[in-house]
Amino acid sequence: MKTPDLYIAGLGVYVPPVMDARKAVELGLYDAEDHEHHGWTGTAVAGDMTAPDMAVQAARQARERAGTHPHDLALHIHACLYRQGPGAWSAQHYILRHLTDRDIPAYRIEQGCNGLIGSIELAACYLQAVPERKAALVTGADNVGAPGFNRWASLDNGVLGDGASAVVLTKEPGFARVLSVVSGSTAEVEEHFRDEEFPPVTVPGGGAVDENRSAAERVQDEAVSEAVGRQAELRTELALRAMAEADLDVSEITRVAHIFTGRKSHLRSILDPVGLSIDQGLLEFGRKVGHMTVNDQVVGLAHLVETRAVSAGDHVLIMAHGGGVSVTCAVIRVEYIPRWADGGDRTG
Structure with a gap:
């Protein structure tokens, strides 16, 4: 759809320290032939930092860069692929709690790796539906470091990295339209x-x-x-x-x-x-x-x-x-x- 008067006011990212792929090979985590074939040189590893906490960091940076007041936010959507915390727990409201005290809706979207970008269309529709709605926050975050899960051997063509990102969408002019x-x-x-x-x-939120x-x-x-x-x-x-x-x-x-x-x-x-x-x-x-x-x-x-x-x-x-x-x-x-x-x- 065309998106008249929709802007990106701020972007935020949280990228943890990168582990060198050669180190992963030395440790036996990454197959040497896969390393040579697939071309990856490293991947971001968050350690014990949770996905929602990374999302908070990215969201704060996006909001600061946007210059948007917390009370201007009308919607929050959080996207993820892997477990965010305790079973049946609302990670999106944890993130929202650290950003604003407004009682706005917050939703979690699970559309695989398309979750965050797909959420931009949902947020655009929400903002355009009511003239008084000014801005929306879309976040995404994952930490794949679960016990027994090898990020270096989880995909047939790549490795998984941890991190978070955030987008502040507004109706007022921003740096990108x-x-x-x-x-x-x-x-x-x-x-x-x-x-x-x-x-x-x-039980929801089972093992790795x-x-x-x-x-x-x-x-x-x-x-x-x-x-x-x-x-x-x-x-x-x-x-x-x-x-x-x-x-x-x-x-x-x-x-x-x-x-x-x-x-x-x-x-x-x-x-x-x-x-x-x-x-x-x-x-x-x-x-x-x-x-x-x-x-x-x-x-x-x-x-x-x-x-x-x-x-x-x-x-x-x-x-x-x-x-x-x-x-x-x-x-x-x-x-x-x-x-x-x-x-x-x-x-x-």
Whole structure:
């Protein structure tokens, strides 16, 4: 959908210390051949810091950068992929409690790694529904360091990183304007991302998930390959639609914020069908921090702004997908470089 008068006023990120991939190989956590093949150089590891606490840090930074008063917030949405704390506990309200004393709604979204970007469309609809609503906060966070879970061997093509990110959306002008955002899903293939039939009912928030077994099975499963291809088709379709609704041609896209990957071939499979090159993406940056679940795109966008890799007037395409079935794409235009960017004052 077109998003008139919707802006990004602030971005916040929390990226924990990075563990070198070579160290992980030495410790026996990361297979040496996988390290050589996939291209990852490190991943962010939060240790004992919880995902909600990382989200609070990112949200505070986003709000400070936005200059938004806590009472201006009308909505909070928190996205995640992994367990946030005690079973049946409301992590989103913990985050909200540390940001404002207003009794605004706070929701948790679980759409795989598309949770945060998908939430931007939901927040946009919420703000546009009532004229008096001024701003919304979207956060995302995960710490995958559960006992028995090896972040270096959890994916067939990468490693998982911890971290958090946050976006303050406003109706008042901000440093970037959201021109369009579109979402969709490939619900018909959800069955291919289940490792088993529905298990017996268990207590919410159980033990660590064995991703290693499922990843190996998925690689060998032709049906899953077809499902991944179906999601890729939808991602391309939505990216082209987002650009069309923003009244832009692909030649007008400067950079892309995408899922982090270590392999050039994987990034090409995402960008080539849209008509973009891997040089417009964030390959080298993403290789350093790992796949940060719901946070890749916002962490990547913040990196582009903070390092002045984009300028006033540049357009950034955001492409997100998650869980094999959920896809969102958006287009933003940089209106000016904010004060918090590396190297100087606000320009433009």
